[in-house]
Amino acid sequence: MVRRNPGRRAALLDAAIEVLADEGARGLTFRAVDQQAGVPVGTASNYFSSRGDILKGAGERVYERLADDDVIADGLQGPRDRARVTELMHALVDRVAAFPTGFLALLELRLEAVRRPELRDVLTHRIRADLDFNVAHHEKSGLPGDGTMVVLLWLALNWLIVERLTLPELFTDEQRHDLVTALVDRLLTGQPPKSG
Amino acid sequence: MVRRNPGRRAALLDAAIEVLADEGARGLTFRAVDQQAGVPVGTASNYFSSRGDILKGAGERVYERLADDDVIADGLQGPRDRARVTELMHALVDRVAAFPTGFLALLELRLEAVRRPELRDVLTHRIRADLDFNVAHHEKSGLPGDGTMVVLLWLALNWLIVERLTLPELFTDEQRHDLVTALVDRLLTGQPPKSG
Secondary structure, three states: OOOOOHHHHHHHHHHHHHHHHHHOHHHOOHHHHHHHHOOOOOHHHHHOOOHHHHHHHHHHHHHHHHOOHHHHHHOOOOOOOHHHHHHHHHHHHHHHHOOHHHHHHHHHHHHHHOOOHHHHHHHHHHHHHHHHHHHHHHHHHOOOOOHHHHHHHHHHHHHHHHHHHHOOOOOOHHHHHHHHHHHHHHHHHOOOOOOO | OOOOOHHHHHHHHHHHHHHHHHHOHHHOOHHHHHHHHOOOOOHHHHHOOOHHHHHHHHHHHHHHHHOOHHHHHHOOOOOOOHHHHHHHHHHHHHHHHOOHHHHHHHHHHHHHHOOOHHHHHHHHHHHHHHHHHHHHHHHHHOOOOOHHHHHHHHHHHHHHHHHHHHOOOOOOHHHHHHHHHHHHHHHHHOOOOOOO
16 A cells, blocks of 8 residues: 655655765665655655656656745746846756755656656656746746747756756856856847747 | 776777666676676776776766767868858767767766766866867857857757757757757857957
């Protein structure tokens, strides 16, 4: 029987995220999750039917923790200009980088997805939903920049976060900051005029 | 005594790249490398003093294999215009994606670098050299776009390759193609005029 205490399930997935970030997908075992969560051996197996089930749940859980309502509401506040887009992108990078194990766990899950079609489907679906949400949210916000700009920002900022978390000395804080500003400036200036 | 047959050493590192891509850094053992390379057990330990030594060598080896003189020379051929930059970027993405285990092995190495300061130093040094080379090569080529543009392209294209290799259905081939074209167009159009 699968247990249904949502708080306990979330705590087990939080533990799984830490294990993934620290040990990689190969290090993720029921026992490692129990140990990380500080619960009796056998607890995780009451909540998840397989390792694959934990991997999928951990991916969802990272997004759940990153989807902060305050931050999303914040995007709808303030002036609707380029400086505000830049400010929001700096805040976005800082927010993701403030949960480094979440980002690293997702990278581990992506690499594991190469070997696991079922995990790949779940992640593709989740990430597409996130990207679609970001595009729609931006378009609704009245901020400058079209949907293509949102996707291009998303590509470049994701890799900037990879660098910040894995090779933090490749760029200085100031260089990273300037790259985000230049990226927003150039993409907005270079956006083709609306047709039709 | 460490053996010095360069061809054998390269073949062992090629095997290590495959093991990294397939099993992750945790799966990389002397035995796994010997097995993948199809050589007697104990061979890799004649060439490398530690697992860390193999990890560092594998990172270098990926760059060695990607640095194709023909492709680099190719960047100096043809017209010096925007269409040529776009063409070269499409070719770059295809070239990196054509060696998927190399890119995946580098991602595994980056994640391992979070735990290994020595590996982090080696990768930071190697990747900085690669980035500096790309900026200098572009500036020398007479193609449009400044050094900041090269770095911004590098950020976005790296993540586009992550998607292509780990979640290939997130974007269609056509969407990926259009994203590269839009990225180059907008960054070039949006580049601030030279001052001074």
